[in-house]
Amino acid sequence: MKKQLLLVLLLALFAGITSVNAQNCTPGPLAPVPGVPYNYSATIAGSGYDGTGPFTWYVTTNPNLLSATGVVTNGGGEIIATGAGAYNTPINGANAITIEWTSQAIINATSTPYYLVIKYSQDNSTPPPTCTAMNMKVWQIKPINKFLLAINSFSGAIGKDGVYCAADITGAVVNTPATPTVTYTYGENTLYAEVTASYYAGPWLPSFQISGLEVDQSITSVTWDVAPGGAYANTTTLNAGVYTSNSNATAAYDGSTKLYVKVVIANNNFENLADNAIKIAVDGIIPGTPPLNDVISNADCNPEVAFGKNVDQTIKARPTITEGTGTFIPKNP
Numbered sequence: 001m002k003k004q005l006l007l008v009l010l011l012a013l014f015a016g017i018t019s020v021n022a023q024n025c026t027p028g029p030l031a032p033v034p035g036v037p038y039n040y041s042a043t044i045a046g047s048g049y050d051g052t053g054p055f056t057w058y059v060t061t062n063p064n065l066l067s068a069t070g071v072v073t074n075g076g077g078e079i080i081a082t083g084a085g086a087y088n089t090p091i092n093g094a095n096a097i098t099i100e101w102t103s104q105a106i107i108n109a110t111s112t113p114y115y116l117v118i119k120y121s122q123d124n125s126t127p128p129p130t131c132t133a134m135n136m137k138v139w140q141i142k143p144i145n146k147f148l149l150a151i152n153s154f155s156g157a158i159g160k161d162g163v164y165c166a167a168d169i170t171g172a173v174v175n176t177p178a179t180p181t182v183t184y185t186y187g188e189n190t191l192y193a194e195v196t197a198s199y200y201a202g203p204w205l206p207s208f209q210i211s212g213l214e215v216d217q218s219i220t221s222v223t224w225d226v227a228p229g230g231a232y233a234n235t236t237t238l239n240a241g242v243y244t245s246n247s248n249a250t251a252a253y254d255g256s257t258k259l260y261v262k263v264v265i266a267n268n269n270f271e272n273l274a275d276n277a278i279k280i281a282v283d284g285i286i287p288g289t290p291p292l293n294d295v296i297s298n299a300d301c302n303p304e305v306a307f308g309k310n311v312d313q314t315i316k317a318r319p320t321i322t323e324g325t326g327t328f329i330p331k332n333p
Helices: 103-109
Strands: 006-011 037-045 054-060 079-082 096-101 114-124 131-141 148-153 171-175 181-185 188-198 202-211 218-225 236-239 242-245 249-251 258-266 276-286 309-315
Touching (some): 054 079, 188 249, 188 276, 202 258
Antiparallel strands (some): 037 096, 079 096
């Protein structure tokens, strides 16, 4: 009787994961996040089979796994396959492959999952008879979006832990009509915040929203840098109250790449006699068609509401001066 080929599949990482569904927010080989390489491997067992035969690895979106159509191109924008197992080519003994899934794969997987297929064949030298047998197995892969943003006060010397003194007065001009007034200009305050992007490796486009300004205040600029003491040459464009970066930032999966946002506020004629609470909010997308939003939390992979991640900053009040004798020339305005 012909010997049967037993193919035992073992995942190299997160072996306990056996299924993927739309609510899954735990990354692993079956629920990969973009920009992170995942290892997939298999072992061969059965009388007469020792794993030295050819392995063929490929990814498809076609449920008909043996169809020639629907095989994903390596390096074509969805996957990057490397390792001992050459992609979609039989290689003797190549029982493992490494695949990095892209952000576009996440977008595509919202409508259809991917299937990672392994085929194996080998001459069976245990008679009778001597023959070649083939077997195949498949994983269902559904990449997930865990792109997570956090924004915090910057604790460095320029960051002031989110609390800033009111700017110096930069102008004080007495107008000389019959009833004089004084036009005061209360300088500019510069605020900094630290943004962390994690659970994704690759480019992302940041946007910022600033709220809490008084009527007389205005925003001079919103820029960012990857170093707190940098030149802040990355500019933004204002549209409908949103400052969108003119260049992409780069995220690291472990959150080690930071972004520092610098907000310059012109106080103009705002005297700031009480603490001024300013909120800096960040939003971000991973470029694609359509783009991917950042998510709510590490445990909740639903898209975050626009500018849901924010941090409070405070411009402390300047001193109030009250006349002791006579009357001060009034402010204008």
